[in-house]
Amino acid sequence: MRKHVISAIGSAVVLGLGPTACGSGSGSGSGGDDALVVGATAVPAGEVLSYIKQDLAEKAGLDLEIREFTDYVLPNTALQEGSLDANLYQNQPFLDDFNKSKGTDLVSVVKPYLPPMGVYSKKAGDVTELADGATVAVPNDVTNEGRALKLLAAEGVITLKDGAGTAASPADITANPKHLTFKELEPAQLPRSLDDVAAAVINNNYAQDAGLSPATDAILLESAKDNPYANLLAVRKGDEDDPRVEKLAELLTSPEVRKFIEDKYKGSVLPVTSG
Incomplete structure (x- = not known):
């Protein structure tokens, strides 16, 4: 049966799909003030974020906590409910459908790469x-x-x-x-x-x-040309100007991350030149 994203919530919970914390710290999504808590699927989003955390975040003054998810619905519900500050895993058509079907107002900040279907x-x-x-x-x-x-x-x-x-x-x-x-x-x-x-x-x-x-x-x-399905960094509406979000958006579109994507995925994930 074909489903809107809203209908997948029940099956995700029944299957026990949920977040796994990676790293340390606590952001506004988990009660603290400093760390930016970002939800992601393991590949490629989790790997890209892990590279940023390990190699770039400290120099940029960003305390980053990564929480990995195994489905496509819970990262958005967790973001809307406030246990995440941002997420990275979905494309604009998916986000638009989620907002429409759930009545949420999550927004895109930047689109750093395309994972071709x-x-x-x-x-x-x-x-x-x-x-x-x-x-x-x-x-x-x-x-x-x-x-x-x-x-x-x-x-x-x-x-x-x-x-x-x-x-x-x-x-x-x-x-x-x-x-x-x-x-x-x-x-x-x-x-x-x-x-x-x-x-x-x-x-x-x-x-x-x-x-x-x-x-x-x-x-x-899929080809990258004119492709609307680039993955995006999403936040709750109004959080686009959070300095931590701005730092992460800058890092996601940096030359260092572009090179990481090109070297690691060798054409299986394609960096996007602009968000």
Whole structure:
């Protein structure tokens, strides 16, 4: 079943998905005054933030605490509720959908990198090799499913109706020459589905968590050109001018972080030149 991000909260809690603290200190999100408490998924956001914490933060006068999450909903609910000061893991369409469905007012500060979504398969070396009637697994939340379908449409695998936006669904498919069937799964479950489906469209962080290299293992990978899905640093509206947030935003877009991303991910995560 396709879900808005709001509907994933229950399943996330049932599965025990939640934050893991990394580092020390306490910010306004946890009752203190100095540390900036930032929520993130482990890869790449957590790794980028860990690099900043270890190599850049002290010199910049920033006390940074990182809390890692394993799902896409709890980092926003924790931010809205005040146990985080900021988070880094989502893109603008996802944030817009979350704000609309939850009635929140989280805002973007800067967009430092793009983790490209990819199509992965153990049965085909190219999307053109997918068999007639094959099953393709896609994320079941609104914005990530729309993103997956737009990726397939950009390659001509399917055609979407004119005007299908970031919330595109299988109902918007107007041409499906390979008669593909789309199986909607929780994003974190997609890498595990590869033995059971012909292909899966997987978010970057879950692909890397599963040991997949987007740059070399994906049979189709998003381009960075005109891509609206760059990850962003989000805060509660009104906190954009917090000096700690401004410091982190500056570090996220620094030459040092750009080089770290290029050297570590080798094309699997792409730095963005402007936020």
